[in-house]
Amino acid sequence: MNGSSAKASTTVTPTINKAARGSVRFxxxxNSIFLSGLSVFAQLYLFQPVLPLLCKEFGVTPAHSSWAVSASTMGMAAGLFIFSFKADAIPRKHLMGFAMLASAVLTLLSVFIHQFELLIAVNFVKGALLSGVTAVALAYLSEEVDGASLGLAISLYLSGNAIGGMAGRIVVMLIAGWADWRWAAAFIGTSSLILGLFFIKRLPASKHFVALPVNVGQKWQQMSSFFRQPVMVLIYFAASLLMGCFVSVYNYTGFRLESPPFSLPHYVIAGIFLMYTIGVLGTMFAGRVSDRIPPAKLIRAFIPVMAAGLLLMLIPQLPGIAAGLGIFTFSFFATHTLASRLISQEAREGKSTATSLYWLFYYAGSSFIGTGTGVILTGWGWPLFIAALLGLVLAGGILVFRAGKPSRVV
Structure with missing residues (x-):
């Protein structure tokens, strides 16, 4: 479905000699891409589980404290926009390796920051650096892994994202509760530095990509061609809405659980991030099934499940909130996996540009919706907060259903 303006591509993707399931290269x-996901998402959402602690230390509101997370995701979105122009001029492995090491250094530097505004600024730069991994990871997989194994490879990468997000949040919350959030940041930064070094050593260099000078005019034409493709546009905007909803849930559920009638201690609240395990299952399930069922058809089944999970979170008992969070998380990660594969499939050329735009919308939604819904929670309470999120899921579902119409799918 790409227009003629997208014909000038800087990637070369032969259909032969790609890494197949069972091979050493695969x-x-x-494994390396999985570890990159661990590092990126442990760092990106480092401050999400300690937002209540930031409120107390820096004297800010819950909505204001969420900028510690939103700054990172805004930086990610800004970096992805830049890399949508520059990524194809840099070897994939070099870009991802540098991004992992440099972001780990900034995470370690955040340990010594005592002004909230400076913390936000550092997190923005860190997010921009982390985008160097996100901008090309899916493009690298699409170029280097054969079609029969691509669904598995993508699902493993996204599982690394989920596990990194889960483990990072749990470890940070436990260390912060027992010691201080600065010790937690030091642990994540050190671990990410080690993962970056291992990644550089183990990831195979690209065989099906040639780095060439970037023609900015051609890139604008390429981006314009994607925005003329209905499936791409619909999935981009759906990703923005659904990701904003997802981040909102995990930003503010901790505030709900530490308040009456629950009044839970930090080490119990940390358990909510174990729900990411269910998200991993959603990713793996969607990745495997999408090798047999078209992703455009499969994705439509998960939106009503997301809405059902949110409704369960209105129940004022802990089992109801836990069940709702689990269902919501499973279906969100399944939807995200399928949307990622749809974008990769639709972009016959310029895959890094297409996936960078996807992630740009994804993290823009995370930043603005993730902070904006905090204002709703603070001003009007939990029920209206959930109602607002249901509206976002409904809007995202409409876009997904339109994108999933057979007549619109290649």
Whole structure:
């Protein structure tokens, strides 16, 4: 479906000699990319579980404290826009390796920051650096892994994202509760530095990509061609809405659980991030099933499930909130996996540009919706907060259903 303006591509993707499931190269690719997801998402959402602690230390509101997270995701969105022009001029492995190491250094530097505004600024730059991994990881997989194994490879990468997000949040919350959030940041920064070094050593260099000078005019034409493709546009905007909803849930559920009638201690609240395990299952399930069922058809089944999970979170008992959070998380990660694969499939050329735009919308939604819904929670309470999120899911579902119409799918 790409227009003629997208014909000038800087990537070369032959259909032969790609890494197949069971090969040594495939194993090294999937393991290394999995670890990159661990590092990126442990750092990106480092401050999400300690927002209540930031409120107390810096004297800010819940909505204001969420900028510690939103700044990182805004930086990610800004970096993805830049890399949508520059990524194809840099070897994939070099870009991802540098991004992992440099972001780990900034995470370690955040330990010594005592002004909230400076913390926000550092997190913005860190997010921009982390975008160097996100901008090309899916493009790298699409170029280097054969079609029969691509669904598995993508699902493993996104599982690394989920596990990194989960483990990072749990470890940070436990360390912050027992010691201080600065010790937690030091642990995540050190771990990410080690993962970055291992990644550089183990990830195979690209075989099906040639770095060439970027023609900015051609890139604008390429981006314009994607915005003329209905499926791409619909999935971009749906990703923005659904990701904003997802981040809102995990930003503010901790505030709900630490308040009456629950009044839970930090080490119990940390358990909510174990729900990311269910998200991993959603990713793996969607990745495997999408090798047999068209993603455009499969994705439509998960939106009503997301809405059902949110409704369960209105129940004023802990089992109801836990069940709702689990269902919501499973279906969100399944939807995200399928949307990622749709974008990769639709972009016959310029895959890094297409995926960078996807992630740009994804993290823009995370930043603005993730902070904006905090104002609703603070001003009007939990029920209206959930109602607002249901509206976002409904709007995202309409876009997904339109994108999933057979007549619109290649």
């Amino acid at each position: 194993r090294r690719i999937k």
